[in-house]
Amino acid sequence: MLSPRQARLWRLRHRRGYHLVCRHLACVLMSYETRKSVIVTDLDNTLWDWFDAWYQSFSAMLARLTELSGVPQKDLERQIRQVHQLRGTTEYSRLLHEVPALIAAAAPASPAVAFAEAMQVLNARREAATRLYPGVRNALDELKKLGVTIVAYTESLAYWTEWRVIHTGLDGVIDVLYSAPDHDWPDGATADDVTVLTPSKYSLKQTRHQHVPSGVIKPNVEVLHSILDEQGFRPEQAVYVGDSLMKDVAMAQDAGVLDAHAEYGQVQKKTGYDLLRRVSHWPDEVVAREREIARSALIEPTITCQRSFAEVVPLFLRDRL
Numbered sequence: 001m002l003s004p005r006q007a008r009l010w011r012l013r014h015r016r017g018y019h020l021v022c023r024h025l026a027c028v029l030m031s032y033e034t035r036k037s038v039i040v041t042d043l044d045n046t047l048w049d050w051f052d053a054w055y056q057s058f059s060a061m062l063a064r065l066t067e068l069s070g071v072p073q074k075d076l077e078r079q080i081r082q083v084h085q086l087r088g089t090t091e092y093s094r095l096l097h098e099v100p101a102l103i104a105a106a107a108p109a110s111p112a113v114a115f116a117e118a119m120q121v122l123n124a125r126r127e128a129a130t131r132l133y134p135g136v137r138n139a140l141d142e143l144k145k146l147g148v149t150i151v152a153y154t155e156s157l158a159y160w161t162e163w164r165v166i167h168t169g170l171d172g173v174i175d176v177l178y179s180a181p182d183h184d185w186p187d188g189a190t191a192d193d194v195t196v197l198t199p200s201k202y203s204l205k206q207t208r209h210q211h212v213p214s215g216v217i218k219p220n221v222e223v224l225h226s227i228l229d230e231q232g233f234r235p236e237q238a239v240y241v242g243d244s245l246m247k248d249v250a251m252a253q254d255a256g257v258l259d260a261h262a263e264y265g266q267v268q269k270k271t272g273y274d275l276l277r278r279v280s281h282w283p284d285e286v287v288a289r290e291r292e293i294a295r296s297a298l299i300e301p302t303i304t305c306q307r308s309f310a311e312v313v314p315l316f317l318r319d320r321l
């Protein structure tokens, strides 16, 4: 039997213990709620060097087309840009069929037949130059071991994105891929007419592939929020990584998501970037805005990955140690 004094002490001790347990549980819950559990990563020039592969393959194709057709490169670039803008992509498999100067130069043959050698150069260079940046695969494997959900979000179109995911061995490493749907097929054409690869080279087996609405380009806060929502995460649980200050970093910041800038992937000052600007499907105002941001450093990233994608991994270790 406890004395009244002993009983009072027992109650005090247990009440304090109860409060300590509650406080500890609240801390655990809070850290679980804000623990970084999902990475949303851009793909082109974040996981792989898209620009280098594009530039090597496209510039070689363009040089060969100029030689074979006799059409001045400047005229080809202008007409190619018009096709790219019409189709909403800078990687259009039926490009040769729709450039008026090439149609005229090849007549009565099909441009795809007359200039097949240029397409072979394009495909061979693209295949050889498309590869992950060093350290990407190990970093993604480490994130998976930590239980982090890996979501990719690219504004590139579905077909070539699937090919790159398979080609770089990331089918199944990326849990969910969000990309733009494919371009509108030309009148009377089907997907099989427009694509040039066998299905095994562009059909994902393990990564789930979802589409963002057609025509939606980055930065788009609503799309990023809806991706997180669909995957069951809140903005504070996510880290977003991408190479573009304008499209990736600004979007993440406006969405309340921790942003990491893939500085190693920046290509705007590289030789050949002006060629991309001249033939890209991007609207003029997007090109102008990108130039302005590159010049003035208007957007300040929260985290900077200077050398490698692997620099994001410690952001996920903080709440797990």
Ligand SMILES: [Mg+2]
Pocket: 042, 043, 044, 045, 046, 242, 243, 244
């Ligand atoms: Mg990118």
